[in-house]
Amino acid sequence: MIQSETLELLEWHRLCQHLATFAATKLGATAARSLKIPDSQTQSELLLEQTKEIYQLESRLTTGLSFEGIQDIGDSLERAERSGVLAGEELLAIATTLAGARNLRRVIDNQEDLPILTELVADLRTYPELEQEIHRCIDERAQVTDRASQKLGEIRTDLRRLRSQITQKLQNILQAKSGAVQEQLITQRSDRFVIPVKAPQKDAIPGIVHDTSTSGATLYVEPNSVVPLGNQLRQIIRREQAEEETIRRILTEQVAAVKPDLERLLAIATTLDLATARSRYSFWLGANPPRFIQREDREMITLRNLRHPLLVWQQQHEQGQPVVPVDLLISPQIRVVTITGPNTGGKTVTLKTLGLAALMAKV
Numbered sequence: 001m002i003q004s005e006t007l008e009l010l011e012w013h014r015l016c017q018h019l020a021t022f023a024a025t026k027l028g029a030t031a032a033r034s035l036k037i038p039d040s041q042t043q044s045e046l047l048l049e050q051t052k053e054i055y056q057l058e059s060r061l062t063t064g065l066s067f068e069g070i071q072d073i074g075d076s077l078e079r080a081e082r083s084g085v086l087a088g089e090e091l092l093a094i095a096t097t098l099a100g101a102r103n104l105r106r107v108i109d110n111q112e113d114l115p116i117l118t119e120l121v122a123d124l125r126t127y128p129e130l131e132q133e134i135h136r137c138i139d140e141r142a143q144v145t146d147r148a149s150q151k152l153g154e155i156r157t158d159l160r161r162l163r164s165q166i167t168q169k170l171q172n173i174l175q176a177k178s179g180a181v182q183e184q185l186i187t188q189r190s191d192r193f194v195i196p197v198k199a200p201q202k203d204a205i206p207g208i209v210h211d212t213s214t215s216g217a218t219l220y221v222e223p224n225s226v227v228p229l230g231n232q233l234r235q236i237i238r239r240e241q242a243e244e245e246t247i248r249r250i251l252t253e254q255v256a257a258v259k260p261d262l263e264r265l266l267a268i269a270t271t272l273d274l275a276t277a278r279s280r281y282s283f284w285l286g287a288n289p290p291r292f293i294q295r296e297d298r299e300m301i302t303l304r305n306l307r308h309p310l311l312v313w314q315q316q317h318e319q320g321q322p323v324v325p326v327d328l329l330i331s332p333q334i335r336v337v338t339i340t341g342p343n344t345g346g347k348t349v350t351l352k353t354l355g356l357a358a359l360m361a362k363v
Contacts, residue, residue, distance in 0.1 A: 009355075010352055010355045011352075015309055015356060015360075016033050016035045017033060019032045019035065019281050022281045023274070024065075024066075024273055024277075025070050025071070025269065025270075026071070027266060029277075030072075031270050037363055044363070047278075048361075050116055052289055053115075053275075054117070054272070054279040055282070056114070065104070065107065067269070067272075068100055069099050069103070070096075070100035070269050074263070076255075077256075077263060080252045081256050083256075086251070086255065092140075097265070098128070101265050108121050109121070117272070117275075120268060120271060120272070126265065127261070130254055137251060138251075144248065148244075152240065158236055159237070162229060163193075167186060173205060173225070174186070174195060177204055177205050181197055181198065182198055182218050187220065191233075192210050193230060194211070195220070197219045198219075199212075199219050205221055207223040208221065285312060292361070299332065300330065300332065301328070303328040303329075303357060306328055306354070306357060307326075308349055308352060309360070326346070
């Protein structure tokens with residue numbers, strides 16, 4: 001276990017922040033910022049193979065590996081499991097995440113020589129039927145569609161008819177009482193259709209005043225002749241809202257039924273995004289994949305042209321000084337090394353560079 005003081009001294013958190021900028025999703029960026037260092041070489045070697053395969057895959061693709069559509073739907077899944085009703089935006093996010101994950105799997109499955117990635121996505125379940133049902137019931141504006149249920153379609157037909165009746169009545173009043181209105185306009189206040197009436201002429205159009213202009217010169221009046229229609233409209237709107245909630249509840253229950261698989265999907269997408277971020281960061285650094293030596297073979301640790309990654313970032317993004325590379329050759333039998341030299345000669349940077357290189361090899 002690496003001590004937190006060591007990580008702080010090496011500024012590991014800063015490197016994780018830099019890595020997060022190469023992630024494609026919020027999930028990947030969050031995971032990168034709190035990157036866990038494996039406890040075993042076996043785990044590190046698996047991560048390294050993932051990174052190398054992503055690097056190989058992206059070199060074949062024209063535009064790189066796409067994570068389009070994948071979103072952090074974790075909170076929505078938790079709420080669905082607790083019998084909450086998901087909003088249209090949340091349901092759409094689930095549908096796009098399913099599509100995005102399916103596209104990732106398709107790209108990987110269509111390539112050869114990617115055994116680690118192929119195994120990773122082998123048990124990825126993307127539920128195309130759930131995605132299709134969400135899109136059938138929820139439109140691109142996250143609103144419930146007319147076709148979501150026959151009952152909702154009939155309710156909305158009634159709503160359109162009733163709104164048309166109210167609008168026609170108000171148009172007739174506007175024309176008949178043109179001298180009493182501020183302008184030929186039908187608007188809404190608190191879900192009620194109203195017309196702007198000149199305050200001194202309010203008795204010309206009897207009705208309910210739902211609002212007043214800032215100056216007080218205009219009253220927004222719902223004429224008495226349309227009040228019954230307005231009441232009827234409000235009742236139908238409540239029926240519409242109830243039916244919309246029923247539809248979203250049914251979709252939410254379908255999501256809750258497959259929550260474990262969707263959580264697994266998020267975990268796989270995060271793993272892929274992290275591997276992609278590591279690959280893209282390494283390409284940006286001009287780095288080489290590390291190789292783990294066998295200590296029993298007494299093989300020498302050899303690091304050529306090693307550069308401190310945080311200084312490289314500083315040079316590229318903050319107009320820092322050019323980074324001077326170092327060569328490190330360490331014999332396995334060496335246990336203690338003394339580094340001497342003048343101040344600002346690079347002793348601390350060299351040690352920190354070696355420490356970060358070891359940590360980066362692990363993840």
